[in-house]
Amino acid sequence: MDHPITVDSDACTRCGICMEICPMGIIAQDGPDDLPRLVPGGEAVCSRCGHCEAVCPAGAVSALYPASGPQHLPGGSAAIAPADLAAYLRARRTVRRYREACVDKETVEALLDVVRFAPSGMNGQPVHWLVVHDPAEVRRLAGLAIAWMREASRAGHPMADLFGVLVRTWDAGVDQICRGAPHLVVAHADAKDPMAYTDSIIALAWLEVAAPSFGLGTCWAGFFQIAAASSPALLEALGLPEGHAPQYAMALGYPAYRFPRVPGREPVRVTWR
Ligand SMILES: Cc1cc2nc3c(=O)[nH]c(=O)nc-3n(C[C@H](O)[C@H](O)[C@H](O)COP(=O)(O)O)c2cc1C
Known part of the structure; x- marks a missing residue:
């Protein structure tokens, strides 16, 4: 893969969250003042999940998909009340x-x-x-x-x-x-x-x-x-x-009919340990 992450050294606060969040553990930060970097061989196992760029509070990690993104999520914009989601x-x-x-x-x-x-x-x-x-x-x-x-x-x-x-x-x-x-x-x-x-x-x-x-x-x-x-x-x-x-x-x-009621379903079957 040819997309090592790049980090904007001016914007990066060295908070290390990108390193913590990486599912493959391929981002390293040598010291508190050092920029995060991809470990050697990291490209080969990077899944391009983009969590590093998505989580960065400073927006300092480069786009892995330059054509589509990251998109900024204003605080609370993805919140949905459980009752609304259930309905x-x-x-x-x-x-x-x-x-x-x-x-x-x-x-x-x-x-x-x-x-x-x-x-x-x-x-x-x-x-x-x-x-x-x-x-x-x-x-x-x-x-x-x-x-x-x-x-x-x-x-x-x-x-x-x-x-x-x-x-x-x-x-x-x-x-x-x-x-x-x-x-x-x-x-x-x-x-x-x-x-x-x-x-x-x-x-x-x-x-x-x-x-x-x-x-x-x-x-x-x-x-x-x-x-x-x-x-x-x-x-x-x-x-x-x-x-x-x-x-x-x-x-x-487009549905021909509206369903004004929710049909019944089995109760939740769960075992707790
Ligand atoms: C994997 C899968 C295959 C299904 N195949 C069909 C199908 O071929 N024809 C059909 O009318 N419904 C099909 N269904 C719809 C189910 O019959 C339907 O989800 C179920 O009766 C519950 O109704 P609901 O989706 O309105 O809750 C399928 C659902 C799933 C998950």
């Missing part, structure tokens, strides 16, 4: 009925920009996005998933019964694959990256949580993902970069 999270619902209206690309980009800050293992940030914005293309891809399920259930796939229901419903004009959503978001990543699946799920969970703040709803496209993982035709239609695999997909659009 927001509880109000989120899986959306299976969508309005026909398309979501403009700028809004989808703004949503993905929020998701960009999701955590990832070793800050690997492996997730890439395919946004199928054209509703007709979403239908075509759902149709390919159904075509694979039709064959798979004939061939005795262990999920044949469920596929049979999905196929019959599709034939009756109802899309249970992408839920008739105008858009489909596919998280994809290097097929060989062992962290990619978990990181993709986390990113999609963030997307799902952030979507209602944009007036949007989502539905995890689990049936779509099962087909995408097995159907060469569907995989080809996705047109992902060489070596990438679809990690998971999510339908996206």
